[in-house]
Amino acid sequence: MGTSVSSKDRIRAKLKEGRTVVRVLLAHPMHTGRVKDALEELIPIEFIQDIRCWRNEIEVLSMKCGTGIARNPYFSFQLAAGVSGDAIRITWVDNKGAKGAAETVVK
Numbered sequence: 001m002g003t004s005v006s007s008k009d010r011i012r013a014k015l016k017e018g019r020t021v022v023r024v025l026l027a028h029p030m031h032t033g034r035v036k037d038a039l040e041e042l043i044p045i046e047f048i049q050d051i052r053c054w055r056n057e058i059e060v061l062s063m064k065c066g067t068g069i070a071r072n073p074y075f076s077f078q079l080a081a082g083v084s085g086d087a088i089r090i091t092w093v094d095n096k097g098a099k100g101a102a103e104t105v106v107k
Helices: none
Strands: 010-016 019-025 048-055 058-064 074-080 087-094 099-105
Touching (some): 058 074
Antiparallel strands (some): 019 074, 048 087
């Protein structure tokens, strides 16, 4: 069963030229399964595989990720329209079942 992560994920959203610009920094090691630790043992694979975004409880984005993404991944994307005060929520799940979430309000 997956664990919930006490996360340091960061999210910001603001209106710009009629669109909602969302910036997300996720705190995750994103291990590929190909790197060795100090004892020369492979670090087990661990990566975010699913990211979802909601605006005011309506899902507006879904992404699938793989091992080719760097540690503590940063994502930036734009949503059509939006208004100041919209609630933006991001959730993620990794291949081991760990979960994270972050929320903000559009400024």
